[in-house]
Amino acid sequence: MKFIGTTVAAIALTFSGFVFAESPAAGDVEKGKEIAAGICAGCHNADGNSAIPLYPILAGQYPGYIAKQLNDFKVVEGETVKRDNQIMAPMVATLSQDDIENLAAYYSQQKPQPGTASDASLVETGKKLYQGGNLENSIPACSSCHSPNGQGIPPHYPRIDGQHPAYTLSQLQAFRQGTRKNDTNNTMQTIVSRMSEQEMQAVSEYIATLR
């Protein structure tokens, strides 16, 4: 009993420490807004609701996830770039950790606009895969980590609901090609390696309709 008690306490401690370290609201929203207006708005829109299919909607995303992505885009000499992207790399090059926290705080507090599918005929197929996976090819249900309504589970599992289908598809392809390898346990890379192009397209269309 004593052993179990100690173990449980240790886990509880680790867990609360972890949650504390990741807790949001570390950034300054007003400062984030200023940088966003100066550098990012041209592509992601002033409030993070990008109108361009390949530029992701950032509004309402979890701050811990946004901050992680901004760091992952950074090109550090002698290290493999975790998320290799020629457009975002120069954007993050001069951002300090404070800037990153402030931007993450700002975008996380903006309200996302509802998304739409670009090919409604694929939505039903995408829904089946999202909710139930594909047992035959060992593809897990996306809902198990990104939640049934696409709201994710902070801080590690991002929101994906309402995202532009073209952007979502581009990320599934990037995970497959290995240009995006910033997933600690290779979760997404493993999943997409088992998906067909049609499955990736269909699930991206369904995700756009989630809210």
Ligand code: HEC
């Ligand atoms: C010239 C257009 C452009 C500008 C300016 C720009 N971005 Fe981006 N952003 C992109 C594109 C394109 C992607 C998708 C990259 C990819 O495919 O990995 C992206 C991706 C991101 C992501 C990842 C989102 C996710 O869901 O994983 C974040 C966060 C982000 N940008 C924040 C910013 C911030 C903050 C700024 C300003 C400092 C900025 N961007 C400026 C085009 C731009």
Ligand code: HEC
């Ligand atoms: C076991 C958990 C897990 C499952 C199941 C899962 N994901 Fe993910 N997904 C993640 C994690 C973790 C990340 C964030 C990786 C990172 O830190 O960049 C992610 C990121 C993503 C992103 C990038 C979001 C963005 O804003 O750039 C997309 C798109 C995505 N997942 C789609 C899917 C789809 C579609 C499925 C089902 C076929 C799925 N995921 C199943 C854990 C999961």
